[in-house]
Amino acid sequence: MAAAPEEFPTDPAAAREVQEGLRQRVRLEPYHGPVERVAGVDAAFLGDQVVAVVVVLRFPELTVEEEAVAVRPVPFPYVPGLLSFREGPAVLEVFRAVANPPDLILFDGQGIAHPRRLGIAAHLGVLLDRPAIGVAKSRLTGTFDEGALGAEKGARVPLTEAGEVLGAVVRSRTNVRPLFVSPGHRCDADSAVDWTLACCTRYRLPEPTRLADRRAGEHKRERRSHG
């Protein structure tokens, strides 16, 4: 069954209203697991199509247990702050193909570190009703003390806005650009950072998100050459 149209409007103004309503369903609380499965989600674009990928890993082994792909037409333009309306429908569809529900989900984007506190990880975390974390490669909103952020892996400094803690800027690897981690749903800033770091090995991106990103690229490549 397709998502109800009112949940994913085609109009930016209506989309912002949906966010204002859903933000009230976000639950910020410590999350201590236990985690047996961690999923990574990512989306890629090919022409007018969205390629959504979810990779489920075993934790703490971080070995791939299953993956799924969904392709759908792009439903919304890219508008800063409304990313989930562009990738959300495809992501929800790909999750319907996942056999074992993951205990935790890592998204490529913001959690509550968003203008209306409903980045893609918060939005989809609520709809999927699962602990979710936003792991973004760059900042959308919020400020942080750049000088206070150490260069060593594990270093972190709070990302705030008007005194509110939105998440943290985290060094996932020594001497690499930091990640912007924020809770999406059913976790808080500290646990979000801890779980994210627990999924980081030798790369800047945590394994779940990194593998989903790689898989999305592979599917695009083969889909581009064939039919």
Place this chain on the structure above:
DNA sequence: GCGACAG
């Protein structure tokens, strides 16, 4: 009015 702006 002038920037900033996840992917």
Place this chain on the structure above:
DNA sequence: ATCTTGTCGC
């Protein structure tokens, strides 16, 4: 996000 090879540096 996407168009794209080799190359510099830890």
